[in-house]
Amino acid sequence: MKISQILSGKIRSTILFIVLFGLLNSLLNGMLLFFINATVTGKKLSFPDAYKLPLFVGIVLVALVCSRFFQVYMIRLTSNITFEFEKNILEKIRCSTLTEFDALGKENIYTAVNDTRSLAHIPEIFMNAFNAMVVVLCCFGYMFWAAPLGGLVILMTMTVLLVVYLIRNKGIQKDLNRQRDLQNNYYRYLNDAIHGFRELKLNVLRSNNVYYNWIFPNREQNRQLTNKTSIKYLDNEISGTYSWYVIFGVIMFVLPLVMKTSISTQAAFLVTIMYLIGPVAILVTIIPTYNSLKIAYERLVIFNHRLSINEGEFTARDLQRASGGFSDLEFVDVKYQYVSSNNKTTTFLMSPINMRIEQGEVIFVIGGNGSGKSTFGLLLTGLVRPRSGKILLNGNDLLSEDIGHYRSYFSAVFTDGHLFNENYDKVDMTTTNTELYELISLLKLNDKIELENDGDRFNHNLSKGQRKRLALIYALLESKPIIVLDEWAAEQDPNFRRYFYTELVPLLQKNGKTVIVITHDDEYYRYASRIIKFNFGEITYDSSKQEMVQDVS
Numbered sequence: 243m244k245i246s247q248i249l250s251g252k253i254r255s256t257i258l259f260i261v262l263f264g265l266l267n268s269l270l271n272g273m274l275l276f277f278i279n280a281t282v283t284g285k286k287l288s289f290p291d292a293y294k295l296p297l298f299v300g301i302v303l304v305a306l307v308c309s310r311f312f313q314v315y316m317i318r319l320t321s322n323i324t325f326e327f328e329k330n331i332l333e334k335i336r337c338s339t340l341t342e343f344d345a346l347g348k349e350n351i352y353t354a355v356n357d358t359r360s361l362a363h364i365p366e367i368f369m370n371a372f373n374a375m376v377v378v379l380c381c382f383g384y385m386f387w388a389a390p391l392g393g394l395v396i397l398m399t400m401t402v403l404l405v406v407y408l409i410r411n412k413g414i415q416k417d418l419n420r421q422r423d424l425q426n427n428y429y430r431y432l433n434d435a436i437h438g439f440r441e442l443k444l445n446v447l448r449s450n451n452v453y454y455n456w457i458f459p460n461r462e463q464n465r466q467l468t469n470k471t472s473i474k475y476l477d478n479e480i481s482g483t484y485s486w487y488v489i490f491g492v493i494m495f496v497l498p499l500v501m502k503t504s505i506s507t508q509a510a511f512l513v514t515i516m517y518l519i520g521p522v523a524i525l526v527t528i529i530p531t532y533n534s535l536k537i538a539y540e541r542l543v544i545f546n547h548r549l550s551i552n553e554g555e556f557t558a559r560d561l562q563r564a565s566g567g568f569s570d571l572e573f574v575d576v577k578y579q580y581v582s583s584n585n586k587t588t589t590f591l592m593s594p595i596n597m598r599i600e601q602g603e604v605i606f607v608i609g610g611n612g613s614g615k616s617t618f619g620l621l622l623t624g625l626v627r628p629r630s631g632k633i634l635l636n637g638n639d640l641l642s643e644d645i646g647h648y649r650s651y652f653s654a655v656f657t658d659g660h661l662f663n664e665n666y667d668k669v670d671m672t673t674t675n676t677e678l679y680e681l682i683s684l685l686k687l688n689d690k691i692e693l694e695n696d697g698d699r700f701n702h703n704l705s706k707g708q709r710k711r712l713a714l715i716y717a718l719l720e721s722k723p724i725i726v727l728d729e730w731a732a733e734q735d736p737n738f739r740r741y742f743y744t745e746l747v748p749l750l751q752k753n754g755k756t757v758i759v760i761t762h763d764d765e766y767y768r769y770a771s772r773i774i775k776f777n778f779g780e781i782t783y784d785s786s787k788q789e790m791v792q793d794v795s
């Protein structure tokens with residue numbers, strides 16, 4: 243569901259409620275105002291004096307209970323909307339394609355999550371604004387009813403003061419935008435300083451450049467701008483606050499000059515203005531709030547649009563079907579291409595690939611940097627779909643029919659693979675899980691890993707090579723028929739690398755796995771049952787096809 247649909251649905255279903263509350267709240271506030279003004283001005287009320295106190299206490303109590311009731315309602319509504327927005331975003335991420343996900347960028351996901359929080363406050367803001375508006379209307383209604391000319395003078399004075407305040411505020415918003423740009427740049431530079439800490443330690447000149455020519459000048463600009471903007475803001479707020487005294491002054495000194503007025507009317511006007519201060523402040527903040535909500539909303543619309551492809555849901559049922567067995571996989575005229583961010587030019591083209599993989603093969607995928615090996619791995623595992631052509635698994639076009647089922651045949655360890663922070667699959671970590679501890683021995687990690695997180699996870703403070711070994715253990719625990727390892731051995735020491743190619747991979751093959759190894763380790767090519775070589779996105783050598791035999795090096 244789209245963000246706008248959730249939002250409009252929620253607003254539609256609660257608008258009546260919000261309006262009713264606004265009217266009730268205003269009625270109660272209006273009664274209190276009337277009560278207070280009648281007391282201040284000594285007006286006779288149409289009921290006995292003895293009822294005054296209990297009536298006043300009654301109205302205050304009803305107003306309090308009402309107010310609490312609606313505030314609680316708003317808290318629940320806001321957290322419900324936050325929940326639905328977040329769920330919507332998370333579902334989008336879960337079901338999006340790798341291509342769209344990569345193009346979106348991680349920082350945009352964090353921004354989107356924050357934006358949902360802002361948007362969830364819309365009903366609350368709307369309710370407060372509506373309430374404030376009704377109170378303002380009631381107050382002016384009262385003033386016009388009590389003394390029409392007086393009401394007009396106050397309305398005109400307030401309008402002039404408000405316009406001055408808003409114009410000055412607009413200038414401040416511009417400065418705040420500049421400050422935000424500076425802040426964004428600052429985070430970029432800081433990111434480089436933090437992630438490039440080691441590099442900067444080794445290169446003093448660059449370190450000086452980064453800090454003295456980029457970071458410090460940015461902070462200096464920010465310091466000056468913050469001072470300027472904060473003082474401007476303070477001036478505007480102070481003059482805004484003191485504008486109320488201008489209005490008090492108009493009531494006390496100007497009104498008697500322009501109309502016949504009594505002390506009691508002046509007192510009633512003063513009390514009414516006091517009532518107006520809070521609601522007017524709410525209405526004044528609506529404009530900047532509206533602007534920031536608009537930006538958040540537009541960003542979320544773009545987010546939704548960029549993750550527009552839904553790959554569907556995958557169920558545990560698919561996993562069971564995969565264990566039914568793998569016999570062969572066939573690429574038929576498979577083409578793929580990367581396009582530039584403006585979607586205009588092709589930056590890399592994978593030529594039509596035609597090949598067949600049989601169960602139990604150990605295939606080494608080789609080729610120079612940027613030749614397309616990892617892209618082939620992504621196509622093979624179904625993480626990206628061919629732009630044209632077909633991939634048939636056991637003779638079926640599962641990639642088009644049921645991508646979840648297709649992917650359930652593969653496990654993989656990618657070059658930049660991720661070790662998850664939680665035991666999401668609830669793997670039994672105790673020593674009774676013999677399969678797990680056999681794998682730990684096989685990967686020679688016995689004395690390197692230990693349980694942490696209440697025995698629910700192995701430690702991650704491992705070397706890069708050790709982390710890869712742990713990732714391989716987790717991949718093997720998935721018990722999928724095909725395993726894809728992208729430059730897995732690159733971070734292993736020479737002994738373990740030899741062990742991997744000469745013992746581990748053959749053992750996996752013996753256990754019935756089909757193993758696809760993307761590698762640059764030419765000294766071990768002879769351990770493959772088949773070699774496929776890529777060059778500029780094209781298969782230029784396939785050892786299973788005699789007629790294509792060329793120099794593998």
Ligand SMILES: Nc1ncnc2c1ncn2[C@@H]1O[C@H](COP(=O)(O)OP(=O)(O)OP(=O)(O)O)[C@@H](O)[C@H]1O
Nearest residue numbers: 344580581589590610611612613614615616617618
């Ligand atoms: N997400 C992407 N968006 C656009 N282009 C990409 C993307 N990933 C890879 N490429 C481009 O596709 C080409 C093939 O990349 P690929 O990662 O498949 O090469 P590779 O053979 O695995 O290289 P290496 O041995 O260096 O890992 C490269 O020219 C690369 O710049």
